[in-house]
Amino acid sequence: MTDQASNIYPEAAPAERIDGKAFATALRADVAEGSARFRAQAGRQPGLAVILVGDDPASQVYVKTKMRQAADAGITSFPHLLPGNTNQDELLQLIALLNGDDQVDGILVQLPLPAQIEEKAVIEAIDPAKDVDGFHPVNVGRLSTGQSALVPCTPLGCLLLLQDRLGDLSGKKAVVVGRSNIVGKPMGQLLLNAHCTVTTVHSRSQDLAAECRSADILVVAVGRAEMIDASYIKPGAIVLDVGINRIALEDGQSRLTGDVDFDAVSTVAGAVTPVPGGIGPMTVACLLRNTLSAAQARTAH
Numbered sequence: 001m002t003d004q005a006s007n008i009y010p011e012a013a014p015a016e017r018i019d020g021k022a023f024a025t026a027l028r029a030d031v032a033e034g035s036a037r038f039r040a041q042a043g044r045q046p047g048l049a050v051i052l053v054g055d056d057p058a059s060q061v062y063v064k065t066k067m068r069q070a071a072d073a074g075i076t077s078f079p080h081l082l083p084g085n086t087n088q089d090e091l092l093q094l095i096a097l098l099n100g101d102d103q104v105d106g107i108l109v110q111l112p113l114p115a116q117i118e119e120k121a122v123i124e125a126i127d128p129a130k131d132v133d134g135f136h137p138v139n140v141g142r143l144s145t146g147q148s149a150l151v152p153c154t155p156l157g158c159l160l161l162l163q164d165r166l167g168d169l170s171g172k173k174a175v176v177v178g179r180s181n182i183v184g185k186p187m188g189q190l191l192l193n194a195h196c197t198v199t200t201v202h203s204r205s206q207d208l209a210a211e212c213r214s215a216d217i218l219v220v221a222v223g224r225a226e227m228i229d230a231s232y233i234k235p236g237a238i239v240l241d242v243g244i245n246r247i248a249l250e251d252g253q254s255r256l257t258g259d260v261d262f263d264a265v266s267t268v269a270g271a272v273t274p275v276p277g278g279i280g281p282m283t284v285a286c287l288l289r290n291t292l293s294a295a296q297a298r299t300a301h
């Protein structure tokens with residue numbers, strides 16, 4: 001961050017910190033109520049199969065959190081913790097079994113997968129009705145044609161936070177920074193479906209800062225620590241930071257930070273999500289929400 005960037009609107013009030021953690025806690029409580037109603041009707045809890053291949057430390061933490069919060073929300077987890085040398089056929093066989101298991105409403109395969117397994121083949125093997133990550137091409141297609149779909153959890157969490165603050169998003173200018181299949185593309189689609197005017201920018205876009213400065217809503221998912229400073233922000237904009245970057249400190253410790261320079265951006269924006277405590281907790285809460293939705297949809301048929 002440059003001095004110029006941090007002082008471009010010196011008189012502005014600091015931005016509100018959007019508490020994604022608190023919102024996620026409330027959302028999980030809603031899911032727990034829905035799960036209790038589902039259990040009363042279906043005679044069983046919603047079920048979530050959780051597959052982790054290998055021992056990536058961050059993935060282990062995320063999977064543990066998902067299973068703990070699932071239990072708290074009245075969702076039964078079926079863990080499948082597989083060794084790092086699992087091959088693709090073994091994983092596909094497991095998914096075929098889970099597709100046919102009536103106790104399983106949702107199948108989550110934690111990403112990234114080890115190099116010997118092709119992510120696309122795995123995602124496409126999941127029954128779209130159990131695809132609680134919303135990554136299967138059937139769900140991607142349904143989202144992009146405005147049909148009901150299981151929607152990727154991180155962008156869904158962003159949308160819920162935006163609708164909570166703004167209500168109707170119609171006509172808002174939204175800029176999404178990043179074009180990944182997991183966040184950037186579905187985020188753009190969700191905002192378009194909510195009647196925003198949407199621009200997606202990425203590493204080859206020209207004058208990224210100027211594009212971002214046109215945004216009432218800025219969603220950043222680029223994976224570059226604190227790349228977005230105050231010079232990218234329209235005064236009063238709502239900024240959602242999807243990045244999770246671990247930065248090594250001189251004392252050998254590390255700290256988590258987002259793709260947004262929170263302090264600098266807070267001098268210009270109207271509201272900003274922090275990292276940690278912003279979008280990350282919403283991702284897990286939305287996974288549970290999707291699992292309940294999948295369970296309800298499967299029993300309705």
Ligand SMILES: Nc1nc2c(c(=O)[nH]1)N[C@@H](CN(C=O)c1ccc(C(=O)N[C@@H](CCC(=O)O)C(=O)O)cc1)CN2
Pocket residue numbers: 062108109110111112133153154244256275276277278279280281282283284
């Ligand atoms: N199958 C999937 N794999 C991955 C997804 C996904 O949505 N589906 N997203 C990410 C990882 N992820 C969930 O899986 C995830 C990332 C971060 C958080 C979170 O709550 N982060 C905390 C900070 C955690 C920390 O201290 O390290 C926060 O932001 O407050 C939750 C879930 C990739 N893989």
